[in-house]
Every structure is written in structure tokens, then in C-alpha cells.
Amino acid sequence: MNNLNEILEKASKEHWAVGHFNVSNLEQLRAIMEAAKELKAPIMIGLSEGERKAVGLKQAVALVKAFQEEYGLPVFLNPDHSKSVELAKQAFDAGFDSVHIDLSKLSLAENIKGTKEVVDYVRAKNSEISIEGELGYLRGESKIQREIIEIKSEDLTKSEEAAEFVQKTGITRFAGAYGNIHGIAANEPKLDIERIRAIRKILPENVSLVLHGGSGIPDKQIKEAIAAGINNIHINTEIRVAYIEALRKSLAENPDETVPYKITPQAIEAVKQKVEEKLKLFNSVNRV
Numbered sequence: 001m002n003n004l005n006e007i008l009e010k011a012s013k014e015h016w017a018v019g020h021f022n023v024s025n026l027e028q029l030r031a032i033m034e035a036a037k038e039l040k041a042p043i044m045i046g047l048s049e050g051e052r053k054a055v056g057l058k059q060a061v062a063l064v065k066a067f068q069e070e071y072g073l074p075v076f077l078n079p080d081h082s083k084s085v086e087l088a089k090q091a092f093d094a095g096f097d098s099v100h101i102d103l104s105k106l107s108l109a110e111n112i113k114g115t116k117e118v119v120d121y122v123r124a125k126n127s128e129i130s131i132e133g134e135l136g137y138l139r140g141e142s143k144i145q146r147e148i149i150e151i152k153s154e155d156l157t158k159s160e161e162a163a164e165f166v167q168k169t170g171i172t173r174f175a176g177a178y179g180n181i182h183g184i185a186a187n188e189p190k191l192d193i194e195r196i197r198a199i200r201k202i203l204p205e206n207v208s209l210v211l212h213g214g215s216g217i218p219d220k221q222i223k224e225a226i227a228a229g230i231n232n233i234h235i236n237t238e239i240r241v242a243y244i245e246a247l248r249k250s251l252a253e254n255p256d257e258t259v260p261y262k263i264t265p266q267a268i269e270a271v272k273q274k275v276e277e278k279l280k281l282f283n284s285v286n287r288v
């Protein structure tokens with residue numbers, strides 16, 4: 001299996017993006033793995049802090065490893081949005097294939113200090129691992145939000161600060177705020193494509209540019225973002241919604257069914273279709 005840094009660099013040169021999909025149970029993971037296998041796409045599987053609590057660190061590692069072995073696919077497990085140095089280290093020590101340390105709530109200096117601490121810790125044990133840091137303020141959370149979410153200009157990542165952050169921390173994936181939010185809000189997002197282009201230009205070529213909050217962004221903007229330099233896109237809310245809506249429907253249609261695995265196939269299929277749609281949009285089909 002090629003390492004994640006190499007795959008992301010290839011994606012960057014060829015103008016496509018590696019999909020990062022969040023899970024909190026085996027059904028979602030299976031659905032995503034089946035989509036990746038069918039479309040021959042390298043992928044990342046992410047678990048936020050809450051999702052990690054629900055699944056368990058060792059359990060997540062074992063499940064993804066089982067799919068890696070059985071499907072023979074490049075799939076990388078990522079501790080999405082680790083909000084503390086300790087939790088990032090803990091996930092790496094448990095066997096995650098990638099790290100995401102998100103100290104974006106802190107000042108630039110404190111963010112650099114903590115992110116660098118994680119980079120040093122991880123690299124001392126594994127020099128090839130891909131590590132993501134984050135700078136800028138991303139509003140929202142991974143759910144459907146009924147209200148309008150307004151983004152302020154001070155939320156957005158400044159390219160000079162992005163360059164300083166990357167240079168001082170040594171991360172290989174950079175996540176910024178360019179008009180994206182977590183979740184789906186009442187208003188349509190409007191990505192700042194010029195800002196993405198400027199950040200891409202100022203960062204070293206081997207550093208990936210990550211787009212968080214991929215749910216709810218119109219396809220046209222996703223394509224423009226990839227053309228401007230995004231090579232890694234996170235999707236969570238759309239997967240959650242596909243899963244829960246199909247599950248609700250299945251439960252309503254089969255009120256007497258008590259066998260769990262007879263209720264879940266529709267939900268698995270709904271997630272699989274959603275992920276296939278995204279892999280095609282990211283132009284990551286037939287890249288394995």
C-alpha cells in the first residue's frame with residue numbers, strides 16, 4: 001500500500017481529491033469500503049472525538065485493518081479533529097494511519113506549539129505518517145442546521161499565516177477556512193476560491209490542502225475548489241443523513257422486524273450510493 005503522503009501528492013499533481021468519510025458504526029464503514037472497492041478509489045476513514053468514543057480506538061483500528069486486508073485497498077484511518085495534543089497522540093499510539101491535530105481555537109502561537117509537539121512525537125516513531133494541522137475558524141457542526149450561518153472575514157485563513165504555520169510545524173496536510181462550514185446550514189455556502197488558490201500557491205507543493213465541511217457544498221464549487229488546489233475533502237453530514245433517513249424508512253416499513261441485519265441493508269445501500277456520488281465528483285475513480 002502506498003503511503004498517504006504519496007497518494008495525496010499524486011492527487012494534487014493530477015487535480016483530483018482523496019475523499020475523507022466519517023463513520024460511527026460498522027454499517028457505514030462497510031458501505032464506504034464497498035463504494036471505494038467498486039470504484040477503485042483510495043480513501044480516508046475519519047472518526048471525530050465523539051465517533052471515537054462511540055466505536056472505541058482499538059476497535060476502529062481493527063475494523064479498518066480487516067477491510068484493508070480483505071479488500072486490498074489504500075484506506076487510511078484518521079483521528080478527525082483531535083482537539084488536544086493528548087488525544088492526537090493517543091489515536092496514533094492506538095494504530096491510526098494518519099493524524100489530525102486541530103488546535104484552531106487557540107492563538108496562532110499556541111496552535112503552532114501544540115501542533116509541532118504532535119508532529120515531533122509522531123515523526124520520532126514514524127517518519128512517513130501524514131499529519132494534518134488546522135488554522136482558521138470553521139463554524140457549525142456535522143448536522144443539518146436550520147439557521148443561517150454567517151461567516152465573518154476574520155474567520156478565514158490568511159495565506160501568510162498558513163505559510164508560517166506549515167513552515168514552523170512541519171505538517172503535510174493543511175486544513176483552512178475558505179468559506180466552508182461544518183454541516184448543512186439554511187444558506188448555501190460560497191467558497192472563496194481565490195483564497196484557496198493563494199494558499200495553494202504559498203504552501204510547499206508536497207503539503208496537501210484539505211477542505212473540511214464538504215457536505216452541502218454545490219458540485220460546481222467542489223470542482224472549482226479542486227481545480228484551485230484542494231486535494232482532500234471531508235464529508236460527514238451527508239453520510240449521517242443518508243444513513244439515518246434510510247434507517248428510519250426501513251424501520252417504518254418493517255414494524256415487526258426484530259433482526260437488526262434485516263433492517264440495515266437499505267441504510268448501507270444509501271451510504272454506499274452517497275459515497276460513490278462523491279468519489280465521482282472528486283474524480284478519484286480508478287486511482288488504485
Ligand code: G3H
Pocket residue numbers: 022046080081141142143181182183184211212213214215216234235236237238
Ligand atoms: O471533518 C469532518 C468534515 O469536515 C465533515 O463536514 O459534516 O460538513 O461534511 P460535513
Ligand code: ZN
Pocket residue numbers: 081182212213234
Ligand atoms: Zn472537519
